[in-house]
Amino acid sequence: MSQNVPRVMFAAASSGCGKTTVTCAVLQALKNRGLDCISFKCGPDYIDPMFHREALGIASRNLDLFFAKEQTVRHLLQKNSQGKDFALIEGVMGYYDGISTKGYASSWCLARATKTPTILILDCRGMSTSIAAQLLGYLSFEEQSQIRGVILNRISKGLYPEIKELIESRFANITVCGYMPKMPDCSLESRHLGLVTAGEVANLKEKLVRLGKQAEESIDLSVLLSIANTAPELSEETSAQPISLPQPLSEPVKIGVAKDKAFHFYYEDNLSLLTELGAQLIFFSPMQDSLPEDLDGLLIGGGYPEVYAQTLSQNQQIRSQIKLALQNGLPCIAECGGFQYLQEELEGEDGTFYPMVGFLKGKSFRTEGLRRFGYVNLTANEDNLLCKKGEGFPAHEFHYWDSENTGSSFHAQKPMRKANWECIVANDHFVGGYPHLYFYSQPEMAKRFLEKCLTYQKQKEGRKNG
Numbered sequence: 001m002s003q004n005v006p007r008v009m010f011a012a013a014s015s016g017c018g019k020t021t022v023t024c025a026v027l028q029a030l031k032n033r034g035l036d037c038i039s040f041k042c043g044p045d046y047i048d049p050m051f052h053r054e055a056l057g058i059a060s061r062n063l064d065l066f067f068a069k070e071q072t073v074r075h076l077l078q079k080n081s082q083g084k085d086f087a088l089i090e091g092v093m094g095y096y097d098g099i100s101t102k103g104y105a106s107s108w109c110l111a112r113a114t115k116t117p118t119i120l121i122l123d124c125r126g127m128s129t130s131i132a133a134q135l136l137g138y139l140s141f142e143e144q145s146q147i148r149g150v151i152l153n154r155i156s157k158g159l160y161p162e163i164k165e166l167i168e169s170r171f172a173n174i175t176v177c178g179y180m181p182k183m184p185d186c187s188l189e190s191r192h193l194g195l196v197t198a199g200e201v202a203n204l205k206e207k208l209v210r211l212g213k214q215a216e217e218s219i220d221l222s223v224l225l226s227i228a229n230t231a232p233e234l235s236e237e238t239s240a241q242p243i244s245l246p247q248p249l250s251e252p253v254k255i256g257v258a259k260d261k262a263f264h265f266y267y268e269d270n271l272s273l274l275t276e277l278g279a280q281l282i283f284f285s286p287m288q289d290s291l292p293e294d295l296d297g298l299l300i301g302g303g304y305p306e307v308y309a310q311t312l313s314q315n316q317q318i319r320s321q322i323k324l325a326l327q328n329g330l331p332c333i334a335e336c337g338g339f340q341y342l343q344e345e346l347e348g349e350d351g352t353f354y355p356m357v358g359f360l361k362g363k364s365f366r367t368e369g370l371r372r373f374g375y376v377n378l379t380a381n382e383d384n385l386l387c388k389k390g391e392g393f394p395a396h397e398f399h400y401w402d403s404e405n406t407g408s409s410f411h412a413q414k415p416m417r418k419a420n421w422e423c424i425v426a427n428d429h430f431v432g433g434y435p436h437l438y439f440y441s442q443p444e445m446a447k448r449f450l451e452k453c454l455t456y457q458k459q460k461e462g463r464k465n466g
Contacts, residue, residue, distance in 0.1 A: 004229075004231070004232075004233045004234075005077070005078065005081040005084065005087050005231065005233075005234055006085065006086050006087065006225060006228035006229045006231060007077075007081070007086070007087035007088070007089065007114075007116050007117075007228055007231045008087075008088060008089070008116065008117050008118065008119050008148075008149075008224065008227055008228045008231075009042070009088075009089040009090075009091055009107065009110070009111045009116045009117070009118045009119065009146070010022060010023050010026075010088060010089070010090050010091060010118075010119050010121055010151075011091035011094075011095040011107045011108070011111070011118050011119070011120055011121065011147075012091065012094065012095065012120065012121040012122075012123065013094050013095065013120075013122070013123065013134065013138070014093065014094045014097075015093050015094070016123075017121055017122075017123040017153065018121060018123060018153045018154060018180070018187070019090060019091065019121050020048060020051075020090065021153075021180070021183075021186070021187055021211065022121050022151055022153055022180055022215075023039070023088060023090045024051075024052070024055070024056060024208060024211055025180060025208075025211035025212055025214060025215040025219075026088065026215050026219060026221070026224070027039060027052065027056050027058055027088060028056060028208050028209070028211055028212030028215065029212045029213075029215035029216045029219065029221060030085075030086055030221060031056065031057075031058065031212070032212050032216065033221070035085040035086050036083070036084050036085045036086075037058050037084060037085060037086045037087070037088065038058065038059045038060065038061070038080060038081055038084045038086075038087050038088075039052045039056075039058055039059070039060040039061075039087070039088045039089070039090060040060065040061050040062065040063045040077065040080075040087065040088070040089040040090070041060065041061075041062050041063070041089075041090050041092070042062075042063055042064070042089060042090065042091045042092045042107045042110045043062070043064055043066075043092035043093075043105070044062065044064055044066070044067065044375070044396040044398075044436065044438070045062070045092065046062070046265045046266065046267060046302075046436070047265070048060070048090060049061060049062060049268065050264060050265070055204055055205075055208060056208065059080070059084075059268075060268070061076065061080050061267075061268050061269055062267055062268075062269065062438075063076060063077060063089065063110055063114070064105065064438065065104070065105040065109055065110055065113065066099065066104075066105040066375050066394055066396075066415070067394050067396075067438040067440065067441045068438070068440050068441055069243075070113040071243060072243045072440055073110070073113060073114065074113065074114055074234060075243050076269060076440065077114055077234060078234040080269075081234075086225065086228060087228075089110065089111075089114075089116060091107030091110075091111075091118075092106075092107055093106075093107070094107075095107050095108050095118070095120065095138060096108050096138075096141060096142070099375060099415050099416055100415075100416040100417075102416075104416075105375075108142060108145070108146065111146040112144060112146055114234075115146075115231060115232050116146065116231055117146060117147075117148040117149070117227050117228070117230055117231055118145070118146045118147045118148060118149075119147075119148065119149045119150065119151055119177060119224070119227070120135065120138060120147050120149070120150045120151075121150075121151050121153050122134065122135065122150050122151070122152055122153060123153050123154055124152050124153060124154050124155035124159075124163070124179075125154045125182075128159060128162075128163065129166065131152070131163055131166075131167070132163070132166050132167055132170055132171075135150060135167060135171065135174070136170075136171075139171065139174070147174065148173070148174065148175065148227050148230070149174060149175040149176065149177045149223070149224070149227050150167065150174060150175075150176055150177065151176075151177050151178055151179065151180065151219060152164070152176065152178075152179040152180075153179070153180045154180065154181070154182045155179050155180075155181065156181065156182075157179075157181060157218075160179045160218075163176075164176040164179075175223055175227065177219060177220050177223050177224050177227070178215075178218050178219030178220050178223075178224075179218050179219070180214060180215065180218060180219070181214070181218065183210070183211070183214065185207075186207045186210050186211050186214075243440075243443075244443075245273075245276070245277075245443050246277060246443055246444060246446075246447035248276065248277050248278040249277060249278030249279075249450055249451070249454055250278075250454075251278070251454060251457075252278050252279070252280050253278060253279055253280070253296040253297060253450055253453040253454050253457055254279075254280050254282055254292075254294060254295050254296050254297070254457075255274060255279045255280065255281055255282065255295070255296065255297040255298070255299055255450075255453065256282050256283075256284055256291065256292050256295040256297070256298045256299065257271070257281050257282065257283050257284070257299045257301075258283075258284060258285070258286050258298075258299070258300040258301065258338060258341075259283045259284070259285070259301075260285035260286065260287050260288070261287065261303075261304070261307075261308060262285075262286060262287055262303050262304055262305045262307070262308040262311075262312055262337070262341075263286065263300060263301050263302070263303040263305065263337060263338060263341075264301065264303050265301050265302035265303050265335070265336070265337070265436070266301045267436075267438055267439075269438070269439070269440055270437070270438065270439045270440075270446070273439045273440065273443065273446050274299075274439070274446055274449075274450065277446055277447055277450055278450055279297075279450055279453075282295065286300075286312055286315065286318055286322075286341065287308055287311050287312055287315060288311075288315065289315075289318060290317055290318055290321060291318050291321035291322055291325065294460075295325070295330065296330075296331070296453040296454065296456050296457040296460075297330065297331040297332065297449065297450070297452070297453035297456070298322070298325070298326070298330055298331070298332040298333075298334075299332070299333050299334075299338075300332070300333075300334040300335070300337075300338025300339075300341060300342070301335050301336070301337070301338050301436075302335050302336035302337040302338060302399075302436060303336075303337040303338075304337065305337045305338075305340055305341050305346060305356075306337075306340075306346060306347065306348055306349050306364075306366070306401055307348075307349055309346050309347070309348030309349070309350075309352070309354040309356075310348060310350075310352070310354055312341065312346075312354070312356065313346075313354035313355050313356065319355075319356065319357045319358070322342070322357050322359065323357050323358055323359045326342070326357075326359045326430065327359065329429050329456060329459075330429070330456060331385060331429045331430070331449060331452040331453045331456055332429070332430050332431075332432070333385070333386075333430075333431050333432070333437070333449060334430075334431070334432035334433075335432075335433070335434075335435070335436050335437065336397075336398075336399050336433075336434050336435075336436060337399075338432070339360075339403075339425075339432040339433055339434060340356070340364040340401060340403060341356050341357055342356065342357045342358075342359045342360045342432060343356055343357070343358070343359075343360045343361070343362045343363055343364055343403060343405065344356060344358045344360070344361060344362060344363055345363035345364070346363065346364045346401075347363070347364060347365040347366050347401070349366075351366075353365075360405060360425060360432065361404075361405050362403055362404035362405030363403070363404055364401050364402065364403040364404075365401060365402060365403070365404075366400065366401055367400060367401065367402050369400065370398065370399070370400060371397070371399055371400065371401075371402045371434075372397045372399075372412070372421065372423075372434065373397060373398055373399075374396065374397065374398075374414065375394065375395075375396055375414070375415055376394070376395050376396070376397060376412040376413060376414060376415070376435060377392060377393075377394055377395075377412070377413045377414075377415060378392045378393055378394070378395050378410045378411070378412055378423075378424070378435060379391070379392035379410060379411045379413070380392060380409065380410055380426075381408065381409055381410060381411055381422070382409055382426070383428070384409055384426035384427060384428065384431060385426060385427070385428060385429055385430060385431045385448065385449060385452055386426075386431055386437075386445045386448055386449060387442075387444075387445065387448070392410075393437070393441050393442040393445060394438070394441050395412075395435035395436060395437055395438070396435065396436045396438075397412075397434050397435050397436070398436070399434055403434075405425070406421075406422075406423050406424075406433065406434065407422070407423050407424040407425035407426070407432070407433050408422040408423070408424075409423075409424045409425060409426035409427075409431075409433075410422070410423050410424040410426065410433070410435075411423075412435070423435060428452070429452060429456070
């Protein structure tokens with residue numbers, strides 16, 4: 001179906017240039033104008049999309065060229081943008097930074113694959129004329145840079161007109177869309193976005209209101225929307241059947257999804273695909289609820305169980321219920337924090353080890369830094385819930401905690417690197433480990449999980465009737 005989705009990408013020279021702050025400011029300003037916006041995050045980060053949903057009330061998804069093919073990414077962009085007035089894709093790292101120095105799966109690759117015009121966020125701290133030189137480098141590095149405009153960040157109101165005139169006189173096809181002044185009391189640092197969830201940031205709403213007001217004053221939103229409207233129709237970039245999805249189940253299954261302050265790192269497209277394939281998602285809190293009755297499957301995502309370890313441990317009822325259910329064969333996928341929750345003990349942020357579910361042997365503990373961080377290609381060492389021996393799929397790891405028992409059911413290989421290791425505990429009804437999975441990389445994974453849930457449902461019914 002033909003659809004023109006007005007869209008831009010916000011990219012920057014590096015992390016820390018204020019990309020997320022400017023993104024939130026513009027989204028808030030457009031929301032204030034009554035526009036129905038959607039945001040996307042380039043790459044595997046689940047924190048920024050969660051932040052946009054919870055803090056701004058704006059639908060947000062991921063677009064990742066390591067996880068999925070170009071056709072799939074274009075399909076998801078089109079599908080999730082239907083009916084929206086504006087789509088904003090927030091880049092990752094520096095614009096040309098990707099896997100290795102070849103830039104594979106970079107923000108630039110995504111902008112090119114989706115024919116999305118890019119607005120470069122230039123950090124102007126400590127510069128004046130050199131800002132134009134930096135822009136020249138980004139425009140000339142790739143012939144098809146996709147860069148159509150710039151926003152000058154952390155620049156004074158007095159200097160802005162001079163730099164705007166300099167840039168637009170030197171670069172005929174580049175529009176300066178506005179600026180954001182230094183607003184140190186409104187910056188959204190990594191702790192705001194990740195180490196503490198959006199709902200826990202003090203005065204967050206007030207900060208977003210101020211950022212939105214500033215964007216309305218100093219960013220030309222009409223020019224920004226005009227650039228967004230130059231994006232070609234997505235139907236021109238997709239085939240009639242861009243991706244092949246499995247057929248839905250013949251009968252629905254009930255999947256319990258752990259979701260609270262301790263567990264909330266989920267790719268929205270994963271949850272949507274499960275629903276489309278026949279799952280009824282039932283959300284519950286391992287911190288305060290009992291396990292929902294009559295489940296056919298269980299999904300426990302990542303999050304911050306270490307922050308809430310004591311509270312999780314105190315809910316002994318659900319710990320016992322989950323352990324018994326898994327021992328009885330309830331199909332389950334547990335990622336990162338959810339994987340740690342299912343082990344015997346977890347070290348909390350206070351340094352105390354707390355009893356957890358105990359379905360898996362071992363305990364998880366704090367380390368000094370990120371462990372096995374980044375993209376991996378996984379290959380199954382044995383048949384399991386999601387795939388056969390020798391089959392595989394891409395994944396991503398991001399965790400500061402580690403475990404005595406990381407599993408050995410899969411082999412992980414860093415793309416374009418020598419680093420590799422064994423990981424994940426898996427059998428015919430369970431997959432648990434530190435890697436985060438993305439179902440659209442291999443939609444059959446989701447179908448196999450649900451088929452196992454349906455089999456489990458039939459076995460339950462057989463036991464009841466027997």
